[in-house]
């Protein structure tokens with residue numbers, strides 16, 4: 538009788554909470570994502586191979602997605618975030634489009650490419666952070682020599698989970714330049730002197746490019762005087778000059794310098810994090826995995842996973858770019874952290 542009752546309630550579109558309770562209300566989060574490291578020297582030859590055999594007329598974007606083994610379908614890098622490595626060759630263009638997902642590029646190597654974002658050409662140099670916030674038109678073009686490669690970061694796993702994903706192609710292959718090149722970076726890079734004639738406060742930073750030259754200047758300015766974080770080293774947040782907040786409502790970006798011999802404390806937080814090694818080498822213990830990273834590698838730290846960063850060099854800095862879903866998690870009142 539009781540078994541029949543269970544079948545009957547299932548047919549009525551119901552389920553007994555008492556059989557599911559433990560799965561629905563865990564004592565703490567258990568990410569399906571796993572700690573994982575992608576080694577750049579292993580990926581690069583295949584990026585160049587596909588640059589050779591696949592034209593940009595055949596692919597919307599020529600990108601190797603960094604797929605977390607715990608999140609194969611739909612592919613994602615952490616539960617909420619995506620990372621990919623994109624390559625474009627001299628003379629190529631990548632079709633203009635826009636999506637409600639927010640995106641950025643962190644430039645890895647090459648020279649002479651730019652992305653056009655809502656009519657502004659934004660030029661790329663290694664170490665630059667370029668934003669293409671949600672629903673901004675963007676296409677890429679390369680007028681230099683040699684391949685140009687960068688890290689793409691997007692929030693589409695989160696946006697799709699929220700069923701808020703929209704996508705649209707631009708009417709032409711590329712946008713025309715409508716404002717002077719790199720105008721947004723030049724207007725805003727001084728941070729505390731913002732244009733008073735055209736305030737456009739919105740949820741996104743108005744800066745097209747946070748150039749590496751300014752990042753290096755920021756580190757130089759504080760030099761050895763900064764205390765830094767016990768877990769994350771001398772860590773700086775890229776901010777929205779309108780409000781001092783994160784660069785986009787769903788994605789926060791940071792850059793950290795781990796001094797020679799740095800050994801972080803063990804920490805965990807509800808946001809998930811994707812790291813890109815700008816410089817140096819070291820290791821991060823993430824739950825039970827030891828991720829031994831070198832320059833240009835990418836690694837994923839799932840939400841609520843314990844992590845500890847170590848700069849294994851006693852003479853060289855390590856520099857880690859990172860991004861998280863912390864702005865979204867914080868806005869929803871779900872941010873937690875713990876230092877072991």
Ligand code: GTQ
Nearest residue numbers: 598600621623675689691
């Ligand atoms: O360059 O616009 O890796 O739209 C994924 C989706 C890059 C891009 C990605 C995209 C792009």
